[in-house]
Amino acid sequence: MRLALLGDVHFFELRMAPRRLLSKRAMGHANLVLNRRKKFAHERLPALLEHLRAQKPDRLLMSGDVTTSSLEAEFARVRTALATLDDAEHAIQTVLVPGNHDAYTFRSHRTSRMRTLLADVVPPSFPHNEPLGDRWELLALDSAVPNRIFSRGRLGAEQFAATRTVIERKRAGEGLVILCHYPCVVPRGTPSGWSHDLKEAAELRELLQASPAEIVFVHGHVHKPWFIGGPRGLRPGVRILNCGSPCMLGPRYPAGQGYWTMDLPADPTRPLNATHHVPQAGGGFASTEHAATPGRP
Ligand SMILES: [Fe+2]
Incomplete structure:
Protein backbone atom coordinates (compact mmCIF):
# COMPACT_ATOMS: atom_id res chain seq x y z
CA MET A 1 0.00 0.00 0.00
CA ARG A 2 1.67 3.16 -1.21
CA LEU A 3 0.50 6.50 0.12
CA ALA A 4 1.19 9.93 -1.36
CA LEU A 5 0.97 12.77 1.16
CA LEU A 6 0.32 16.34 0.06
CA GLY A 7 0.01 19.38 2.28
CA ASP A 8 -1.08 23.02 2.24
CA VAL A 9 -1.53 23.97 -1.43
CA HIS A 10 -3.22 27.31 -0.58
CA PHE A 11 -4.67 28.26 -3.94
CA PHE A 12 -5.81 31.87 -3.85
CA GLU A 13 -8.02 34.18 -5.88
CA LEU A 14 -8.32 37.90 -5.45
CA ARG A 15 -11.98 38.39 -6.26
CA MET A 16 -14.33 40.84 -4.69
CA ALA A 17 -17.03 43.32 -5.53
CA PRO A 18 -15.61 46.86 -6.06
CA ARG A 19 -17.92 48.31 -3.38
CA ARG A 20 -16.24 46.04 -0.82
CA LEU A 21 -12.69 46.97 -1.72
CA LEU A 22 -12.45 49.63 0.97
CA SER A 23 -13.79 47.54 3.81
CA LYS A 24 -11.30 46.51 6.44
CA ARG A 25 -11.97 42.83 5.89
CA ALA A 26 -11.51 43.18 2.15
CA MET A 27 -8.21 44.93 2.65
CA GLY A 28 -7.08 42.19 5.01
CA HIS A 29 -7.96 39.63 2.37
CA ALA A 30 -6.13 41.59 -0.34
CA ASN A 31 -3.05 41.77 1.87
CA LEU A 32 -3.12 38.06 2.53
CA VAL A 33 -3.37 37.27 -1.16
CA LEU A 34 -0.68 39.74 -2.24
CA ASN A 35 1.70 38.33 0.37
CA ARG A 36 0.96 34.79 -0.72
CA ARG A 37 1.58 35.66 -4.36
CA LYS A 38 5.26 36.23 -3.61
CA LYS A 39 5.67 33.07 -1.56
CA PHE A 40 3.72 30.44 -3.50
CA ALA A 41 4.70 29.15 -6.94
CA HIS A 42 1.49 27.42 -7.99
CA GLU A 43 2.68 27.29 -11.58
CA ARG A 44 4.90 24.46 -10.39
CA LEU A 45 2.00 22.32 -9.18
CA PRO A 46 1.23 20.55 -12.51
CA ALA A 47 4.81 19.18 -12.69
CA LEU A 48 4.59 18.10 -9.07
CA LEU A 49 1.30 16.28 -9.64
CA GLU A 50 2.75 14.63 -12.75
CA HIS A 51 5.67 13.39 -10.65
CA LEU A 52 3.28 12.22 -7.94
CA ARG A 53 1.16 10.33 -10.45
CA ALA A 54 4.26 8.54 -11.74
CA GLN A 55 4.84 7.11 -8.23
CA LYS A 56 1.57 5.17 -8.69
CA PRO A 57 0.27 5.65 -5.16
CA ASP A 58 -2.76 3.63 -4.07
CA ARG A 59 -4.07 6.57 -2.02
CA LEU A 60 -3.44 10.29 -1.97
CA LEU A 61 -3.94 11.81 1.48
CA MET A 62 -4.24 15.60 1.58
CA SER A 63 -3.94 17.39 4.89
CA GLY A 64 -6.04 20.46 3.99
CA ASP A 65 -5.67 24.19 3.43
CA VAL A 66 -6.10 23.67 -0.30
CA THR A 67 -7.51 27.21 -0.45
CA THR A 68 -6.76 30.56 1.19
CA SER A 69 -10.21 32.08 1.72
CA SER A 70 -12.62 29.18 0.98
CA LEU A 71 -13.76 30.85 -2.25
CA GLU A 72 -15.64 28.81 -4.84
CA ALA A 73 -13.04 29.77 -7.44
CA GLU A 74 -10.26 28.41 -5.21
CA PHE A 75 -12.06 25.09 -4.73
CA ALA A 76 -12.60 24.94 -8.50
CA ARG A 77 -8.83 25.19 -9.01
CA VAL A 78 -8.35 22.27 -6.62
CA ARG A 79 -10.84 20.20 -8.60
CA THR A 80 -9.09 21.00 -11.87
CA ALA A 81 -5.68 20.14 -10.41
CA LEU A 82 -6.86 16.81 -8.98
CA ALA A 83 -8.51 15.86 -12.26
CA THR A 84 -5.06 15.70 -13.86
CA LEU A 85 -4.13 12.83 -11.52
CA ASP A 86 -6.52 10.33 -13.04
CA ASP A 87 -5.81 8.47 -16.21
CA ALA A 88 -7.31 5.40 -17.83
CA GLU A 89 -4.78 3.04 -16.28
CA HIS A 90 -4.66 4.29 -12.74
CA ALA A 91 -7.15 6.29 -10.69
CA ILE A 92 -5.75 7.52 -7.38
CA GLN A 93 -8.25 7.37 -4.53
CA ALA A 103 -13.50 26.78 6.49
CA TYR A 104 -12.34 30.37 6.46
CA THR A 105 -15.70 32.12 6.72
CA PHE A 106 -18.74 31.20 8.78
CA ARG A 107 -20.80 31.12 5.62
CA SER A 108 -18.48 28.72 3.77
CA HIS A 109 -18.48 26.46 6.83
CA ARG A 110 -22.24 26.63 7.38
CA THR A 111 -22.96 25.78 3.76
CA SER A 112 -20.38 22.95 3.69
CA ARG A 113 -18.88 24.59 0.63
CA VAL A 122 -13.81 15.06 1.03
CA PRO A 123 -15.49 12.32 3.11
CA PRO A 124 -19.20 12.90 3.78
CA SER A 125 -18.72 12.72 7.54
CA PHE A 126 -15.95 12.74 10.15
CA PRO A 127 -14.21 10.92 11.61
CA HIS A 128 -13.81 8.90 8.46
CA ASN A 129 -12.42 5.35 8.62
CA GLU A 130 -11.29 3.05 5.89
CA PRO A 131 -8.91 0.10 5.71
CA LEU A 132 -5.50 0.60 4.12
CA GLY A 133 -4.68 -3.00 3.32
CA ASP A 134 -5.10 -5.78 5.90
CA ARG A 135 -3.50 -4.37 9.03
CA TRP A 136 -3.50 -0.61 8.53
CA GLU A 137 -6.47 1.70 8.89
CA LEU A 138 -7.03 5.35 7.98
CA LEU A 139 -8.66 7.73 10.45
CA ALA A 140 -9.37 11.09 8.80
CA LEU A 141 -10.38 14.02 11.03
CA ASP A 142 -12.02 17.40 10.50
CA SER A 143 -10.20 19.84 12.78
CA ALA A 144 -11.16 23.07 10.98
CA VAL A 145 -13.61 25.59 12.37
CA PRO A 146 -14.22 29.16 11.22
CA ASN A 147 -12.74 31.74 13.52
CA ARG A 148 -12.96 35.51 13.40
CA ILE A 149 -9.49 36.29 14.69
CA PHE A 150 -7.56 33.16 15.61
CA SER A 151 -6.65 30.03 13.68
CA ARG A 152 -7.29 27.56 16.51
CA GLY A 153 -8.51 24.11 15.48
CA ARG A 154 -11.08 21.91 17.17
CA LEU A 155 -12.41 18.37 16.74
CA GLY A 156 -15.38 18.82 19.05
CA ALA A 157 -16.65 16.42 21.73
CA GLU A 158 -18.52 14.07 19.42
CA GLN A 159 -15.71 13.63 16.90
CA PHE A 160 -13.13 13.30 19.65
CA ALA A 161 -15.17 10.55 21.36
CA ALA A 162 -15.35 8.61 18.08
CA THR A 163 -11.63 9.16 17.55
CA ARG A 164 -10.92 7.80 21.01
CA THR A 165 -12.93 4.66 20.23
CA VAL A 166 -10.95 4.01 17.03
CA ILE A 167 -7.55 4.56 18.66
CA GLU A 168 -8.40 2.48 21.74
CA ARG A 169 -9.49 -0.53 19.69
CA LYS A 170 -6.11 -0.75 17.94
CA ARG A 171 -4.01 -3.70 19.10
CA ALA A 172 -0.26 -4.37 19.06
CA GLY A 173 0.83 -5.33 15.55
CA GLU A 174 -1.82 -3.12 13.92
CA GLY A 175 -1.23 0.23 12.23
CA LEU A 176 -3.21 3.46 12.16
CA VAL A 177 -2.67 6.42 9.83
CA ILE A 178 -4.32 9.56 11.21
CA LEU A 179 -4.93 12.41 8.76
CA CYS A 180 -5.63 15.76 10.40
CA HIS A 181 -4.88 19.32 9.32
CA TYR A 182 -3.55 20.37 12.72
CA PRO A 183 -0.55 18.70 14.35
CA CYS A 184 -0.98 17.13 17.79
CA VAL A 185 2.68 17.85 18.57
CA VAL A 186 5.45 19.94 16.99
CA PRO A 187 9.22 19.66 17.49
CA ARG A 188 10.71 21.79 20.22
CA GLY A 189 11.58 25.25 18.91
CA THR A 190 8.63 25.40 16.46
CA PRO A 191 6.49 28.47 17.14
CA SER A 192 3.09 27.42 18.41
CA GLY A 193 0.50 28.91 20.68
CA TRP A 194 -3.08 28.81 21.89
CA SER A 195 -4.40 30.76 18.91
CA HIS A 196 -2.75 28.47 16.34
CA ASP A 197 -3.04 25.00 17.90
CA LEU A 198 -5.56 22.17 18.08
CA ILE A 215 0.87 5.20 14.43
CA GLY A 233 8.66 12.30 24.83
CA LEU A 234 6.18 10.25 22.77
CA ARG A 235 7.08 6.59 22.13
CA PRO A 236 8.98 5.84 18.86
CA GLY A 237 5.93 3.98 17.47
CA VAL A 238 4.20 7.37 17.16
CA ARG A 239 5.50 8.98 13.99
CA ILE A 240 4.57 12.48 12.98
CA LEU A 241 4.74 13.48 9.33
CA ASN A 242 4.26 17.13 8.38
CA CYS A 243 3.44 17.30 4.68
CA GLY A 244 4.67 20.90 4.39
CA SER A 245 3.43 23.25 1.70
CA PRO A 246 4.16 21.89 -1.79
CA CYS A 247 4.50 25.19 -3.66
CA MET A 248 5.86 27.44 -0.92
CA LEU A 249 9.26 28.98 -1.66
CA GLY A 250 11.91 29.74 0.97
CA PRO A 251 15.65 29.57 1.61
CA ARG A 252 15.64 25.86 2.50
CA TYR A 253 13.28 24.84 -0.31
CA PRO A 265 4.70 -2.45 5.28
CA ALA A 266 2.26 -5.40 5.28
CA ASP A 267 3.43 -6.04 8.84
CA PRO A 268 3.04 -2.67 10.60
CA THR A 269 5.81 -3.51 13.06
CA ARG A 270 8.39 -3.60 10.25
CA PRO A 271 10.55 -0.52 9.60
CA LEU A 272 8.63 2.34 8.02
CA ASN A 273 10.30 4.90 5.78
CA ALA A 274 9.01 7.97 4.00
CA GLY A 284 13.20 17.76 -11.71
CA PHE A 285 12.89 16.39 -8.19
CA ALA A 286 15.28 15.16 -5.51
CA SER A 287 13.72 12.13 -3.80
CA THR A 288 15.17 11.08 -0.45
CA GLU A 289 13.96 8.06 1.49
CA HIS A 290 14.51 8.06 5.21
CA ALA A 291 13.34 6.62 8.49
CA ALA A 292 11.66 8.91 10.98
CA THR A 293 14.16 11.20 12.68
CA PRO A 294 14.27 10.30 16.38
CA GLY A 295 12.44 13.03 18.26
CA ARG A 296 14.20 15.19 20.80
CA PRO A 297 12.60 15.36 24.23
FE1 LIG B 1 -3.72 25.80 8.39
Whole structure:
Protein backbone atom coordinates (compact mmCIF):
# COMPACT_ATOMS: atom_id res chain seq x y z
CA MET A 1 0.00 0.00 0.00
CA ARG A 2 1.67 3.16 -1.21
CA LEU A 3 0.50 6.50 0.12
CA ALA A 4 1.19 9.93 -1.36
CA LEU A 5 0.97 12.77 1.16
CA LEU A 6 0.32 16.34 0.06
CA GLY A 7 0.01 19.38 2.28
CA ASP A 8 -1.08 23.02 2.24
CA VAL A 9 -1.53 23.97 -1.43
CA HIS A 10 -3.22 27.31 -0.58
CA PHE A 11 -4.67 28.26 -3.94
CA PHE A 12 -5.81 31.87 -3.85
CA GLU A 13 -8.02 34.18 -5.88
CA LEU A 14 -8.32 37.90 -5.45
CA ARG A 15 -11.98 38.39 -6.26
CA MET A 16 -14.33 40.84 -4.69
CA ALA A 17 -17.03 43.32 -5.53
CA PRO A 18 -15.61 46.86 -6.06
CA ARG A 19 -17.92 48.31 -3.38
CA ARG A 20 -16.24 46.04 -0.82
CA LEU A 21 -12.69 46.97 -1.72
CA LEU A 22 -12.45 49.63 0.97
CA SER A 23 -13.79 47.54 3.81
CA LYS A 24 -11.30 46.51 6.44
CA ARG A 25 -11.97 42.83 5.89
CA ALA A 26 -11.51 43.18 2.15
CA MET A 27 -8.21 44.93 2.65
CA GLY A 28 -7.08 42.19 5.01
CA HIS A 29 -7.96 39.63 2.37
CA ALA A 30 -6.13 41.59 -0.34
CA ASN A 31 -3.05 41.77 1.87
CA LEU A 32 -3.12 38.06 2.53
CA VAL A 33 -3.37 37.27 -1.16
CA LEU A 34 -0.68 39.74 -2.24
CA ASN A 35 1.70 38.33 0.37
CA ARG A 36 0.96 34.79 -0.72
CA ARG A 37 1.58 35.66 -4.36
CA LYS A 38 5.26 36.23 -3.61
CA LYS A 39 5.67 33.07 -1.56
CA PHE A 40 3.72 30.44 -3.50
CA ALA A 41 4.70 29.15 -6.94
CA HIS A 42 1.49 27.42 -7.99
CA GLU A 43 2.68 27.29 -11.58
CA ARG A 44 4.90 24.46 -10.39
CA LEU A 45 2.00 22.32 -9.18
CA PRO A 46 1.23 20.55 -12.51
CA ALA A 47 4.81 19.18 -12.69
CA LEU A 48 4.59 18.10 -9.07
CA LEU A 49 1.30 16.28 -9.64
CA GLU A 50 2.75 14.63 -12.75
CA HIS A 51 5.67 13.39 -10.65
CA LEU A 52 3.28 12.22 -7.94
CA ARG A 53 1.16 10.33 -10.45
CA ALA A 54 4.26 8.54 -11.74
CA GLN A 55 4.84 7.11 -8.23
CA LYS A 56 1.57 5.17 -8.69
CA PRO A 57 0.27 5.65 -5.16
CA ASP A 58 -2.76 3.63 -4.07
CA ARG A 59 -4.07 6.57 -2.02
CA LEU A 60 -3.44 10.29 -1.97
CA LEU A 61 -3.94 11.81 1.48
CA MET A 62 -4.24 15.60 1.58
CA SER A 63 -3.94 17.39 4.89
CA GLY A 64 -6.04 20.46 3.99
CA ASP A 65 -5.67 24.19 3.43
CA VAL A 66 -6.10 23.67 -0.30
CA THR A 67 -7.51 27.21 -0.45
CA THR A 68 -6.76 30.56 1.19
CA SER A 69 -10.21 32.08 1.72
CA SER A 70 -12.62 29.18 0.98
CA LEU A 71 -13.76 30.85 -2.25
CA GLU A 72 -15.64 28.81 -4.84
CA ALA A 73 -13.04 29.77 -7.44
CA GLU A 74 -10.26 28.41 -5.21
CA PHE A 75 -12.06 25.09 -4.73
CA ALA A 76 -12.60 24.94 -8.50
CA ARG A 77 -8.83 25.19 -9.01
CA VAL A 78 -8.35 22.27 -6.62
CA ARG A 79 -10.84 20.20 -8.60
CA THR A 80 -9.09 21.00 -11.87
CA ALA A 81 -5.68 20.14 -10.41
CA LEU A 82 -6.86 16.81 -8.98
CA ALA A 83 -8.51 15.86 -12.26
CA THR A 84 -5.06 15.70 -13.86
CA LEU A 85 -4.13 12.83 -11.52
CA ASP A 86 -6.52 10.33 -13.04
CA ASP A 87 -5.81 8.47 -16.21
CA ALA A 88 -7.31 5.40 -17.83
CA GLU A 89 -4.78 3.04 -16.28
CA HIS A 90 -4.66 4.29 -12.74
CA ALA A 91 -7.15 6.29 -10.69
CA ILE A 92 -5.75 7.52 -7.38
CA GLN A 93 -8.25 7.37 -4.53
CA THR A 94 -7.92 10.66 -2.70
CA VAL A 95 -8.94 11.67 0.82
CA LEU A 96 -8.84 15.38 1.65
CA VAL A 97 -9.50 16.75 5.13
CA PRO A 98 -10.40 20.43 5.70
CA GLY A 99 -7.87 22.96 6.92
CA ASN A 100 -8.73 26.20 8.69
CA HIS A 101 -8.44 28.13 5.40
CA ASP A 102 -10.97 25.76 3.83
CA ALA A 103 -13.50 26.78 6.49
CA TYR A 104 -12.34 30.37 6.46
CA THR A 105 -15.70 32.12 6.72
CA PHE A 106 -18.74 31.20 8.78
CA ARG A 107 -20.80 31.12 5.62
CA SER A 108 -18.48 28.72 3.77
CA HIS A 109 -18.48 26.46 6.83
CA ARG A 110 -22.24 26.63 7.38
CA THR A 111 -22.96 25.78 3.76
CA SER A 112 -20.38 22.95 3.69
CA ARG A 113 -18.88 24.59 0.63
CA MET A 114 -15.79 22.40 0.56
CA ARG A 115 -17.71 19.15 0.93
CA THR A 116 -20.17 20.22 -1.76
CA LEU A 117 -17.58 21.34 -4.31
CA LEU A 118 -15.09 18.53 -3.68
CA ALA A 119 -17.52 15.71 -2.94
CA ASP A 120 -15.29 13.10 -4.64
CA VAL A 121 -12.43 13.58 -2.23
CA VAL A 122 -13.81 15.06 1.03
CA PRO A 123 -15.49 12.32 3.11
CA PRO A 124 -19.20 12.90 3.78
CA SER A 125 -18.72 12.72 7.54
CA PHE A 126 -15.95 12.74 10.15
CA PRO A 127 -14.21 10.92 11.61
CA HIS A 128 -13.81 8.90 8.46
CA ASN A 129 -12.42 5.35 8.62
CA GLU A 130 -11.29 3.05 5.89
CA PRO A 131 -8.91 0.10 5.71
CA LEU A 132 -5.50 0.60 4.12
CA GLY A 133 -4.68 -3.00 3.32
CA ASP A 134 -5.10 -5.78 5.90
CA ARG A 135 -3.50 -4.37 9.03
CA TRP A 136 -3.50 -0.61 8.53
CA GLU A 137 -6.47 1.70 8.89
CA LEU A 138 -7.03 5.35 7.98
CA LEU A 139 -8.66 7.73 10.45
CA ALA A 140 -9.37 11.09 8.80
CA LEU A 141 -10.38 14.02 11.03
CA ASP A 142 -12.02 17.40 10.50
CA SER A 143 -10.20 19.84 12.78
CA ALA A 144 -11.16 23.07 10.98
CA VAL A 145 -13.61 25.59 12.37
CA PRO A 146 -14.22 29.16 11.22
CA ASN A 147 -12.74 31.74 13.52
CA ARG A 148 -12.96 35.51 13.40
CA ILE A 149 -9.49 36.29 14.69
CA PHE A 150 -7.56 33.16 15.61
CA SER A 151 -6.65 30.03 13.68
CA ARG A 152 -7.29 27.56 16.51
CA GLY A 153 -8.51 24.11 15.48
CA ARG A 154 -11.08 21.91 17.17
CA LEU A 155 -12.41 18.37 16.74
CA GLY A 156 -15.38 18.82 19.05
CA ALA A 157 -16.65 16.42 21.73
CA GLU A 158 -18.52 14.07 19.42
CA GLN A 159 -15.71 13.63 16.90
CA PHE A 160 -13.13 13.30 19.65
CA ALA A 161 -15.17 10.55 21.36
CA ALA A 162 -15.35 8.61 18.08
CA THR A 163 -11.63 9.16 17.55
CA ARG A 164 -10.92 7.80 21.01
CA THR A 165 -12.93 4.66 20.23
CA VAL A 166 -10.95 4.01 17.03
CA ILE A 167 -7.55 4.56 18.66
CA GLU A 168 -8.40 2.48 21.74
CA ARG A 169 -9.49 -0.53 19.69
CA LYS A 170 -6.11 -0.75 17.94
CA ARG A 171 -4.01 -3.70 19.10
CA ALA A 172 -0.26 -4.37 19.06
CA GLY A 173 0.83 -5.33 15.55
CA GLU A 174 -1.82 -3.12 13.92
CA GLY A 175 -1.23 0.23 12.23
CA LEU A 176 -3.21 3.46 12.16
CA VAL A 177 -2.67 6.42 9.83
CA ILE A 178 -4.32 9.56 11.21
CA LEU A 179 -4.93 12.41 8.76
CA CYS A 180 -5.63 15.76 10.40
CA HIS A 181 -4.88 19.32 9.32
CA TYR A 182 -3.55 20.37 12.72
CA PRO A 183 -0.55 18.70 14.35
CA CYS A 184 -0.98 17.13 17.79
CA VAL A 185 2.68 17.85 18.57
CA VAL A 186 5.45 19.94 16.99
CA PRO A 187 9.22 19.66 17.49
CA ARG A 188 10.71 21.79 20.22
CA GLY A 189 11.58 25.25 18.91
CA THR A 190 8.63 25.40 16.46
CA PRO A 191 6.49 28.47 17.14
CA SER A 192 3.09 27.42 18.41
CA GLY A 193 0.50 28.91 20.68
CA TRP A 194 -3.08 28.81 21.89
CA SER A 195 -4.40 30.76 18.91
CA HIS A 196 -2.75 28.47 16.34
CA ASP A 197 -3.04 25.00 17.90
CA LEU A 198 -5.56 22.17 18.08
CA LYS A 199 -7.77 22.32 21.16
CA GLU A 200 -7.63 18.56 21.80
CA ALA A 201 -3.88 18.15 21.03
CA ALA A 202 -2.86 17.09 24.56
CA GLU A 203 -5.68 14.52 24.85
CA LEU A 204 -4.80 13.13 21.42
CA ARG A 205 -1.15 12.76 22.42
CA GLU A 206 -2.21 10.83 25.54
CA LEU A 207 -4.27 8.41 23.45
CA LEU A 208 -1.41 7.85 20.99
CA GLN A 209 1.08 7.34 23.80
CA ALA A 210 -1.17 4.76 25.51
CA SER A 211 -1.89 2.81 22.31
CA PRO A 212 0.18 -0.33 21.56
CA ALA A 213 -0.31 0.16 17.79
CA GLU A 214 1.98 1.65 15.14
CA ILE A 215 0.87 5.20 14.43
CA VAL A 216 1.56 7.62 11.59
CA PHE A 217 0.05 11.06 12.28
CA VAL A 218 -0.05 13.02 9.00
CA HIS A 219 -0.72 16.74 9.22
CA GLY A 220 -0.10 20.14 7.62
CA HIS A 221 -0.84 23.67 8.95
CA VAL A 222 2.80 24.45 9.83
CA HIS A 223 4.53 25.09 6.51
CA LYS A 224 7.61 23.05 7.24
CA PRO A 225 8.03 19.40 6.24
CA TRP A 226 9.29 16.85 8.76
CA PHE A 227 9.09 13.12 9.62
CA ILE A 228 9.81 12.42 13.26
CA GLY A 229 9.50 9.33 15.43
CA GLY A 230 8.51 9.92 19.04
CA PRO A 231 8.77 13.69 19.33
CA ARG A 232 8.62 15.46 22.70
CA GLY A 233 8.66 12.30 24.83
CA LEU A 234 6.18 10.25 22.77
CA ARG A 235 7.08 6.59 22.13
CA PRO A 236 8.98 5.84 18.86
CA GLY A 237 5.93 3.98 17.47
CA VAL A 238 4.20 7.37 17.16
CA ARG A 239 5.50 8.98 13.99
CA ILE A 240 4.57 12.48 12.98
CA LEU A 241 4.74 13.48 9.33
CA ASN A 242 4.26 17.13 8.38
CA CYS A 243 3.44 17.30 4.68
CA GLY A 244 4.67 20.90 4.39
CA SER A 245 3.43 23.25 1.70
CA PRO A 246 4.16 21.89 -1.79
CA CYS A 247 4.50 25.19 -3.66
CA MET A 248 5.86 27.44 -0.92
CA LEU A 249 9.26 28.98 -1.66
CA GLY A 250 11.91 29.74 0.97
CA PRO A 251 15.65 29.57 1.61
CA ARG A 252 15.64 25.86 2.50
CA TYR A 253 13.28 24.84 -0.31
CA PRO A 254 13.78 27.42 -3.08
CA ALA A 255 11.54 25.54 -5.54
CA GLY A 256 8.85 24.47 -3.04
CA GLN A 257 8.55 22.00 -0.19
CA GLY A 258 7.31 19.13 -2.37
CA TYR A 259 5.35 16.09 -1.21
CA TRP A 260 5.91 12.64 0.32
CA THR A 261 5.31 9.00 -0.45
CA MET A 262 5.24 6.17 2.07
CA ASP A 263 5.01 2.41 1.52
CA LEU A 264 3.09 0.91 4.42
CA PRO A 265 4.70 -2.45 5.28
CA ALA A 266 2.26 -5.40 5.28
CA ASP A 267 3.43 -6.04 8.84
CA PRO A 268 3.04 -2.67 10.60
CA THR A 269 5.81 -3.51 13.06
CA ARG A 270 8.39 -3.60 10.25
CA PRO A 271 10.55 -0.52 9.60
CA LEU A 272 8.63 2.34 8.02
CA ASN A 273 10.30 4.90 5.78
CA ALA A 274 9.01 7.97 4.00
CA THR A 275 10.33 9.52 0.79
CA HIS A 276 10.40 13.29 0.44
CA HIS A 277 10.13 14.49 -3.16
CA VAL A 278 11.49 18.02 -3.37
CA PRO A 279 11.33 20.08 -6.57
CA GLN A 280 14.67 21.44 -7.69
CA ALA A 281 15.33 24.97 -8.92
CA GLY A 282 16.80 23.68 -12.18
CA GLY A 283 13.87 21.31 -12.78
CA GLY A 284 13.20 17.76 -11.71
CA PHE A 285 12.89 16.39 -8.19
CA ALA A 286 15.28 15.16 -5.51
CA SER A 287 13.72 12.13 -3.80
CA THR A 288 15.17 11.08 -0.45
CA GLU A 289 13.96 8.06 1.49
CA HIS A 290 14.51 8.06 5.21
CA ALA A 291 13.34 6.62 8.49
CA ALA A 292 11.66 8.91 10.98
CA THR A 293 14.16 11.20 12.68
CA PRO A 294 14.27 10.30 16.38
CA GLY A 295 12.44 13.03 18.26
CA ARG A 296 14.20 15.19 20.80
CA PRO A 297 12.60 15.36 24.23
FE1 LIG B 1 -3.72 25.80 8.39
